[in-house]
Amino acid sequence: MKTVVLASQSPRRKELLTQAGIEFTVQPSVKEEIYDPAETPDNIVASLALQKAEEVFAQHPEAVVIGSDTMVAIDGKMLGKPKDEEEAARMLKQLSGRTHQVHTGAAILSKEDRTVFTETVQVTFYPLTESEINTYIQSKEPADKAGAYGIQGLGAVLVERIEGDYFSIVGLPVAKVVRALKKHGIQL
């Protein structure tokens, strides 16, 4: 029986895969995430997901390895994780009252097969006041999240509408990943 390794430090990805009933171990990739900003958002998240999966697959060549990456895009600009509170405030101001895209890439690697795909979700924010943005930043939730918000937490109150897979926003298109795992010989 093959083992599944999740190449991620994200507690959300771990939770979602657990929720899906998959047995797995966690080994985050440790390399710096390098990408070409001139590429399309989908190419960027696909390439980062693949980098993470490949790094861990090299150490677990008998396993099925899952890598994933999530980024927010607005006006052709990519928003990753904010490096400080000022950047988080700038990101939230940019997202306020508008629709942005959340791009997630997933890579599933095994000796037998190789699956890479991306998901895009449209997310519309309510208009946010400066005080709402400051209160949200004080919650510390934006710190480790692409686009400086977490829809699964307090960030839920910022969101007016989504179009697409909710779980993809949280970091893992779990239904599609589980379907891909089946092709790699993993059954629930």
Ligand SMILES: Cc1cn([C@H]2C[C@H](O)[C@@H](COP(=O)(O)OP(=O)(O)OP(=O)(O)O)O2)c(=O)[nH]c1=O
């Ligand atoms: C938009 C959004 C992002 N996020 C998170 C998902 C990702 O964990 C994070 C984006 O960072 P990533 O670089 O995709 O992932 P990570 O560094 O957390 O983990 P790893 O690289 O080890 O897999 O933003 C949310 O949790 N909720 C949201 O609503």
